[in-house]
Amino acid sequence: TITDATIVSTSNDDSLVIKDKHRLSDDVERIVQEHLKYVSEDVSHGWDLIHQDGEMKVYRREVEENGIVVDPLKCFHTIKGVTGHELCQYFWEFQYRMDWETTLDSTKIIEVLDPDTMVFFQVHKRVWPAAQRDSCFWSHIRCISNSEEDQPTWLVVNYTTSHPLAPIKSPQVRLVANVALICETIICEPPLNPQDIKRENIQCKLTYVAFVNPGGWVPSAALRGVAKREYPRFLKRFTSYVIEQTRNKPILF
Ligand code: 18C
Helix, strand or coil: CCCCEEEEECCCCCCEEEEECCCCHHHHHHHHHHHHHHCCCCCCCCCEEEEEECCEEEEECCCEECCEECCCEEEEEEEECCCHHHHHHHHHCHHHHHHHCCCEEEEEEEEEEECCEEEEEEEECCCCCCCCEEEEEEEEEEEECCCCCCCCEEEEEEEECCCCCCCCCCCCEECEEEEEEEEEEEECCCCCCHHHCCHHHEEEEEEEEEEEECCCCCCHHHHHHHHHHHHHHHHHHHHHHHHHHHCCCCCCC
16 A cells, blocks of 8 residues: 555655655645746845846845744755756755855754655854754755656755754754755757767756745844845856766766
């Protein structure tokens, strides 16, 4: 019987993999679907372009909740020579995180919920004069096949959760995050033979969205300043890192 299982396609060869449900499966499904809907909403009303560098565009909407800045952020980028699978893999996998993440003092996996979903506990660098932040979130990677011809969409969602192995310990403040990286591979001028596709024939359209609540009061101007500087810095560093790591490796479609 598969009544307690959820069927999810996790590979790009269209095979369906049957997975056991876990206590957060329904949450993961709900949040993934929300992101897939939200990703195609445009940024023409109410969003400010706060940074542009070549193909990279970073937008934000100024929003405060009870005097705390919770500005939603949306970034678009196009990266040559890498696939969505590669970008998502380097973003999701624990072993690479400290190579590209510049906001962290530490990261650790505190639970593996299924082969595509883990719970992380992270301690962020302290920004003076604010208290140090930490975060605890499930992180899920998924491949979604759109059609027979198109390349699949890859995505990673990081979503705050509580966990007995990550109690909140003052003076650290727990931030609340809902972040998604959504990637679509484009094959430009495809050679007749799929085996002949080279890195110069591919590029990846990336969308990164973040809703971060700092979890306690922080001076608005300071927070917006840190965000304006750090999100573009993250995107630049992370995408350059993936380009560098994959340069001489076979393409992972
Ligand atoms: O998505 C990213 N990383 C993922 C893997 O780690 C994961 C992370 C989610 C949490 C993002 C929030 C990070 C807050 C960090 C606070 C300290 C920043 C210090 C930097 C100093 C060098 O999904 C990439 C994340 C890129 C994050 C960019 C920064 C966002 C700023 C948000 C402000 C939060 C409040 C902090 C207090 C500020 C004080 C003035």
